[in-house]
Amino acid sequence: AKKIQMKIDGVKDLTFEELSNSTSNFSDSALIGQGGYGKVYRGILADGTGAAVKRTQQGSLQGSEEFFTEIELLSRLHHRNLVSLVGYCDEDNEQMLVYEYMPNGNxxxxxxxxxxxxxxxxxxxxxxxxxxxxxxxxxxxxxxxxxxxxxxxxxxxxxxxxxxxxxxxxxxxxxxxxxxxxxxxxxxxxxxxxxxxxxxxxxxxxxxxx
The missing domain is CATH 1.10.510.10 (Transferase(Phosphotransferase) domain 1)
Incomplete structure (x- = not known):
């Protein structure tokens, strides 16, 4: 069941199944980064859009706080030099943020x-x-x-x-x-x-x- 209900213009409310399919079931071959918050995977959404899927580490209180902070902030920030939030997922014990994919890394x-x-x-x-x-x-x-x-x-x-x-x-x-x-x-x-x-x-x- 979803934990949060929010309607944000330009930000997609995605399901776990959609993001799992977009990253080949979160395969190691799609992994592009990781840290204390969890892991980041390269994905292709159903509409063909490339995306970076940030999967929060399960059971992490800090991860939960960061998750809600990023949704609140990124959904209303628009500038060519800020990474754009594409969507999010909040189902059961899964929290994910989906960003535009940056092909040249960091x-x-x-x-x-x-x-x-x-x-x-x-x-x-x-x-x-x-x-x-x-x-x-x-x-x-x-x-x-x-x-x-x-x-x-x-x-x-x-x-x-x-x-x-x-x-x-x-x-x-x-x-x-x-x-x-x-x-x-x-x-x-x-x-x-x-x-x-x-x-x-x-x-x-x-x-x-x-």
């Missing part, structure tokens, strides 16, 4: 010593600018503003034309709204989130991290 792999071909300087600059535009949109144009809190090269995905798209909003949180007359300012988290090696020194040294 930036970390292209920057590693094992990369097949080094990125040219103009391409690196274009990727840096695209990533910055996506983050700027989150901070200044999203309503309310959003802090990603886990920006790193593996969360910068590249489409077929190497356009950079910021991904993985599992650790995001809404920024506090400015204080208004008679209204207390929103809560700001003081707990550092994200990947420690990716968090800049001045944030770690700060007494407050949103």
């Amino acid at each position: 930036l970390r792999d292209h920057l590693s010593a094992q990369a097949k071909e080094a990125l040219s300087f103009p391409m690196r600059l274009r990727i840096a600018l695209g990533s910055s535009r996506g983050i700027l949109y989150l901070h200044t144009e999203a309503d309310p503003p959003i802090y990603h809190r886990d920006i790193k090269s593996s969360n910068i995905l590249l489409d077929s034309k190497f356009v950079a798209k910021v991904a993985d909003f599992g650790l995001s949180r809404l920024a506090p709204l400015p204080a208004m007359e008679g209204v207390a300012p929103g809560h700001v988290s003081t707990v550092v989130k994200g990947t420690p090696v990716s968090i800049t020194f001045y944030i770690l040294a700060s007494t407050s991290c949103a």
Whole structure:
């Protein structure tokens, strides 16, 4: 039985069977990534659309929180430098998010010593600018503003034309709204989130991290 009921324009409510079929029953050959949240599979939806299916690890409370956070945030964020949410699945003990497929993978792999071909300087600059535009949109144009809190090269995905798209909003949180007359300012988290090696020194040294 489905756990959540929501109608979101442009986001498909997919069944477990549909996603299982699209990934050849979540075969190892379709696996393109994994982490503490679960695994990501490449899939082909019924309409022929390529997709990345993020299957949350069963029984993971953290995974459940990230699942609902990403649906809430991604469903209302639209920018060419942010990865797009295509659909979701919530059946029994299965929670999955379905994103547009990024054929050129993530930036970390292209920057590693094992990369097949080094990125040219103009391409690196274009990727840096695209990533910055996506983050700027989150901070200044999203309503309310959003802090990603886990920006790193593996969360910068590249489409077929190497356009950079910021991904993985599992650790995001809404920024506090400015204080208004008679209204207390929103809560700001003081707990550092994200990947420690990716968090800049001045944030770690700060007494407050949103």
